[in-house]
Amino acid sequence: MGRTADAVAEGVAIGTAAARLTVKNRILVGTIAQGGVFDAARYLSDAREALLAMAAESEQAAEQVTTWRKRARGRHSDPASTHDYRDRDVRNLRRRAKQSAGVAEKLRAIADDPEQLGALVEGAREAAWADVRGNLDRRLHVEGMRPDQDPDYEVMREARMQALRLVDLQALSSERRARRKREQEA
Numbered sequence: 001m002g003r004t005a006d007a008v009a010e011g012v013a014i015g016t017a018a019a020r021l022t023v024k025n026r027i028l029v030g031t032i033a034q035g036g037v038f039d040a041a042r043y044l045s046d047a048r049e050a051l052l053a054m055a056a057e058s059e060q061a062a063e064q065v066t067t068w069r070k071r072a073r074g075r076h077s078d079p080a081s082t083h084d085y086r087d088r089d090v091r092n093l094r095r096r097a098k099q100s101a102g103v104a105e106k107l108r109a110i111a112d113d114p115e116q117l118g119a120l121v122e123g124a125r126e127a128a129w130a131d132v133r134g135n136l137d138r139r140l141h142v143e144g145m146r147p148d149q150d151p152d153y154e155v156m157r158e159a160r161m162q163a164l165r166l167v168d169l170q171a172l173s174s175e176r177r178a179r180r181k182r183e184q185e186a
Helices: 003-033 040-072 087-111 116-141 154-186
Strands: none
Touching: 003 040, 003 087, 003 116, 003 154, 040 087, 040 116, 087 116, 116 154
């Protein structure tokens, strides 16, 4: 691969990671904060929107770089600032605009591919579950004291049980439903 292809691939990786993070956060809010049940189909539109937003950002970057390139042509003096480009920068600016446009094109293609959208949502679900699991592990290490060592055990027991019912068991149930669905589809 050339420099442009490498830069486009890297930009697509960053864009999809940002979209996955957006969807992960929406999954966490939708399932934990709002008490919903995970449904992959519900988050497909979120994934698509996030990818299209990243594509629009890349297109805007390409337009900005093109503007800078046009302004730089024929200017041979020393630059006054970081974005005060000169004629010697035209070739690099053209490459950058091409790279940004390539990232936008590929992100739009992913947004239009149901299979890739599904994979992005599944990756976001796994990341959300990893966050929940990590929080549980930390809480269990902190709260894992034996009842005979904790003077407030009885007082805090109901709160711990409620958190288990409302957060942990629902996430586990959601994961099991999704796993069964994947197994049935396979």
